[in-house]
Amino acid sequence: MTVSARLLLASGSPRRKELLAQLGFSKPGFSFDTLSADIDETHQAGESPQVFVSRLAVEKAEAGLALCDNLKTPVVLGSDTIVVLGEQILGKPVDEADALKMLTELSGQFHSVMTAVALTDGKTTITRLVETKVQFCKLDEQDILAYIATGEPMDKAGAYGIQALGGSFVERIEGSYSAVVGLPMVETRELLKEMKII
DSSP states (O other), X not given: OOOOSSEEEEOOOHHHHXXXXXXTXXXXXXXXXXXXXXXXXXXXXXXXXHHHHHHHHHHXXXXXXXXXXXXXXXXXXXXXXXXXXTTEEEOSOSSHHHHHHHXXXXXXXXXXXEEEEEEEOSSOEEEEEEEXXXXXXXXXXXXXXXXXXXXXXXXXXXXXXXTTGGGGGEEEEESOHHHHHTOOHHHHHHHHHHTTOO
C-alpha cells in the first residue's frame, strides 16, 4: 500500500485511532494512516503475559511495515491489549458462552490489563508496556447476559470495554485509563517524541 503520512497505525481499532489522533494536538498537520495487520496471536508455552503482549505489539508493527511499498519509510505503531486474571490470559471471547465465562470470572475480582505499544521504522524498534489494575463490582448473570446481548464484549479482550457500557462494571482502577481503552497516551506520546514524530 502507498502511505501518505509518515506515521502508520497497524490496528483496525476505532478506539486506538481516536486516542492516537488526540496525541497530535501539539503538532500542526499531524496525521497518520491506518491498516489492519493480521498476525498469529497464539500464546507460546512458558511465555509470561508481559512478554506475550509485548511480542504481539512488535509483530503487529513489523507486519504493518511489511505491507508498505513506498520509498519513504514510515514509522509504524503496533499495540496489543490483554486481560490477565490470576495466571490466566483472557483474550477476545470466541463466542457468547466464552464471554459469559470470562465476565463471570471477572465479577467482584481485581484483574490486570496489560497494553504494549511498539514503534518501528525497520531499523529501530522501541516499546512500552503499561499494566493497570482493574476491579469489577459483583455482577449477576442477568446483567452479564444483557451486556453480551449488546454485542459489545465480542471484540474486546476480557469481554468488556471500559470506555462504553462495560465501564458500569468497573468499581476502580489503579493506573492508566487510556491503556485499558487500548492505547496508553502518556507512554505512546513518549515513544512518538523519541521517534521524532511529534
